[in-house]
Amino acid sequence: MDANSRRLLFRIGTVGFYVDLGALVEIREQVTEQVDYGQVDPQLSVTGALAFRRTMIPVIDLSERLGLESGLTDTALVLHSSEGNWALLVDRVEGFCSVPEMVDHPLPQLLQAPGWRCFHQLAIFNGAPFLRLELSSCYAGGQP
Amino acid sequence: MNERLGLFRMAACSYAVPLGRLLRVIDNGRVEPLPLTPDRMSGMLIVDNRVVPLLDSAGLPGVEAGKELGAGFQVLLATEYGTIALPADTTVGIVAETRGKWIAGDQDVTGFLPEYFYYRKNRFLVLNVDDFIMDLVRS
Numbered sequence: 001m002d003a004n005s006r007r008l009l010f011r012i013g014t015v016g017f018y019v020d021l022g023a024l025v026e027i028r029e030q031v032t033e034q035v036d037y038g039q040v041d042p043q044l045s046v047t048g049a050l051a052f053r054r055t056m057i058p059v060i061d062l063s064e065r066l067g068l069e070s071g072l073t074d075t076a077l078v079l080h081s082s083e084g085n086w087a088l089l090v091d092r093v094e095g096f097c098s099v100p101e102m103v104d105h106p107l108p109q110l111l112q113a114p115g116w117r118c119f120h121q122l123a124i125f126n127g128a129p130f131l132r133l134e135l136s137s138c139y140a141g142g143q144p
Numbered sequence: 145m146n147e148r149l150g151l152f153r154m155a156a157c158s159y160a161v162p163l164g165r166l167l168r169v170i171d172n173g174r175v176e177p178l179p180l181t182p183d184r185m186s187g188m189l190i191v192d193n194r195v196v197p198l199l200d201s202a203g204l205p206g207v208e209a210g211k212e213l214g215a216g217f218q219v220l221l222a223t224e225y226g227t228i229a230l231p232a233d234t235t236v237g238i239v240a241e242t243r244g245k246w247i248a249g250d251q252d253v254t255g256f257l258p259e260y261f262y263y264r265k266n267r268f269l270v271l272n273v274d275d276f277i278m279d280l281v282r283s
Contacts, residue, residue, distance in 0.1 A: 015177055066179035103193045108226055110197040110280060113182040124193050129176050 007102065007123075009094035009130055010077065013068030016094065016130040018102075018123060023135055025078040025085055027093060028052075032074050035059050044139070050087045052078060059087045060139050062118065079135060086139045097125055107131075149261060151236035151268055152219055157206040158236070160261050160268040167220040167227060169235055175213060184280060186212045189229050196220060198229045203280070205253045205269065223277040239263060255279050 004022040011017070028034070028050070035048040036056070047061040057078070063070035076087040102123035112120075118137040122129050148163040173189045175198055181187065186200040198218065201211035212231035219230045244263030252258060253269065255276030261268040 013177075015179055068179055105195050108188075108195055108197050110225055110228060110277075111178055111181055111185055111188060111195075113180050115180070117180050122195065124190055124195075127190055127193075129188065129190055129195065131178075 005099050006096055007099065008077070008096055009125065010090045011092045011094060012063055012066065012090055013070050015068060016128060017133045018130040019079065019133050019135065021096065023079050023081070025080050028076045028078055028087065030074055031076040047089065050076065052085060052087070057085045057087055058139065059089060061089045062138060081135050081139065083139065088138065101125060148238055148240050149270065150219070150238050151263070152217070152232035153234040153236065154201060154204050154215065154232050155207045155211050157204065158266050158268045159204065160270045161219065161221060161273065163238060165221045165273045167222050170218045170220065172216050173218045184283060189218060191220065194227070196227045196229045199231065201231050204230065205256070221273055223273055225277050225281060228277065
């Protein structure tokens with residue numbers, strides 16, 4: 001099955017998100033002790049750097065920018081984009097599902113605030129909403 | 145006007161909506177949080193695999209912010225921007241407007257009719273759905 005026909009479901013705080021499985025490189029657990037918190041750029045939501053396959057990759061924590069209360073985040077999704085690999089801190093990985101198992105919706109206009117956002121659509125899986133995380137809006141290789 | 149009204153209360157304030165716009169009342173629906181919501185919205189409900197925006201209680205005149213999370217009901221209304229949910233802590237019922245009387249209001253409230261609906265010693269503020277939604281969208 002094509003990786004892009006499956007999705008990875010996870011939560012930041014209590015809010016559900018998903019990404020296409022094709023963007024996922026690896027799920028790294030117990031990352032707290034592996035992150036170098038000396039390399040921080042709050043403007044880009046970069047909270048540190050993680051050693052990954054002989055390179056250091058940026059670690060992105062979106063919870064503050066999204067106004068979410070995050071728990072003891074200890075899991076990172078290593079994701080691939082045109083800028084290379086980067087890691088996204090998440091609170092919990094919910095699992096995988098296939099595209100036909102979800103019902104896709106645009107975000108209703110009444111729920112769209114002006115300004116930056118990293119999601120414009122969502123999908124419903126088993127009665128629960130998951131926002132489609134737009135990776136290019138989360139990390140763009142140094143562009144805020 | 146000659147129609148029926150759906151009546152509900154939220155935090156000791158009383159409201160009415162035209163029955164033609166009232167789709168459904170949900171008992172204790174699960175409010176799903178959404179990051180970066182506009183000021184007057186609180187989150188969303190998932191109803192029949194559809195997304196329904198939930199108004200923050202502060203969007204109802206006379207009610208403080210944040211009360212919607214403790215509200216036991218959500219009143220679903222049909223609007224030209226899709227379905228929207230209003231929080232309610234009490235549902236009063238459906239009544240023909242001939243059972244009450246209309247009285248002139250003492251102030252203009254955006255999104256509501258200038259007259260109150262007076263029924264059983266209660267004064268209900270009557271939602272003008274189109275104006276209310278237009279004001280929400282503009283804000």
